[in-house]
Amino acid sequence: MFKFDWKRIGMTAGLSLTLLAAGCGSDGGSSESGGESGSDGESSGKANYGEEINYEITGIEAGAGVVAASQDAVETYDSLSGWEVSTSSSGAMATALGEAIDNEEPIVVTGWTPHWKFAEYDLKYLEDPEGVFGDAEEIKTMVKTGLKDEKPNAYKILDQFQWETSQMEEVMLEIQNGTDPAEAAKNWISNNEDAVSSWTEGTEKVDGKEVELVYVNWDSEIASANVVAEVMKEQGFEVTTTPLDNGPMWEAVANGEADGMVAAWLPATHGPQFEKYGEQVEDLGANLEGAKIGLVVPEYMDVDSIEDLQAAE
Known part of the structure; x- marks a missing residue:
């Protein structure tokens, strides 16, 4: 089991899940305080919200690919001229979104799917005609080189792990509603024995073999890391899960300090990290397809x- 220099890598474990309990969604209504002018003036019939929200996109962690893509969008779209992407954390973004919805106020956030907010609130992605945010993404599993020989049963479980967006969101919603992540994972596992058995097929139980999984502290990855960890525990592994920032998560697997992760968003979100560390890890393929990023x-x-x-005046 490895030890991190927490100050050096900027661990994000201090983020509280309670930040994500951000009120109830609104079923409708429209904000009229923004006026009725669009990019071509009043003829567009679209409200101008930029001034109300200080021409600010509410972002998450600075190292996230969706933040970088949003910054590219600011440079690409004339309609975003003068806008800024404000970085904070995924929890702070969700809190700001919930507060805005409670007050039926405008807000633009960096968004991704799967995420519990799409089940909790009535949201939409803004169309991206310039393709800045790319096509649908995959969430991939990456392991350290040599894991197949060192821990073949752990390797096989990670290699066979695959699920759907709706399944992940079940766990995410339970966690968001206050259930401990490990307990939510156990609940899902007990109700989805067929899926779990396909992940453990062909493996043998072990006696306390240690496995270290790392993940970025996003709601989606909290769910997936805990589900995989609990499946491995049922197979006799002693599993530690460690939340890290994007770069340190990749670095830990690349350096062999962690055994693996099921949290690699590609090709866009973790593109910079894959470019840096991709040749030092083993790519086991997608564990979830159809992920998406964009402005929400x-x-x-x-x-x-x-x-x-509307561009800033």
Whole structure:
């Protein structure tokens, strides 16, 4: 089991899940305080929300690919001229989103799917005609080189782990509603024996073999890391899960300090990390397909595309 220099890598474990309990969604209504001018003036019929939200996109961690893509969008779209991407954390973003929805106020956030917020609130992605945010992503499993020989049963479970967005969101929602992540994972496992048996097929139980999994402290990855960890524990492994920032997570697997992760968003979100560490890890393929990133707004906002937003004057 490895030991991290927590100050050096900037561990994010201090993020509290309670930050994510961010109120209830709104079923409708429209904000009228933003005016009725679009990018071509009043003829567009779209509300101008930029001034209300200080021409600010509410982001997550600075190292996340969705933040980098949002910064590229600011440079690409005339409608985002003068806007800024404010970075904080995924928890702080979710809190700000919930507060805005409670008050039926405008907000633009960096968003991704799977995420519990799409089940909790009525949200939409803004269309991205320039393709800045790319196509659908995959969440991949990466392990340290040599794991297959060193811990073949752990390797096989990680290699066979695969699930659907709806399955992940079940666990995410239970955690968001206050259940301990490990307990939520156990509950899901007990109700999905067929899926779990496909992950453990062909493996043998072990007696206390240690496994270290790392993950970025996002709601989706809290869910997946805990589910995989609990499956491994049922197979006799002694599993430690460690939340880290994006770069340190990849570095830990690449350096062999951690055994693996099921939290690699590619090709865009973790593209910079894959470029740096990809040749030092073993790619076991997608454990979830159809992930997505982009700019997200509440459904009640009268905008459908990034081009409907207004440049700062």
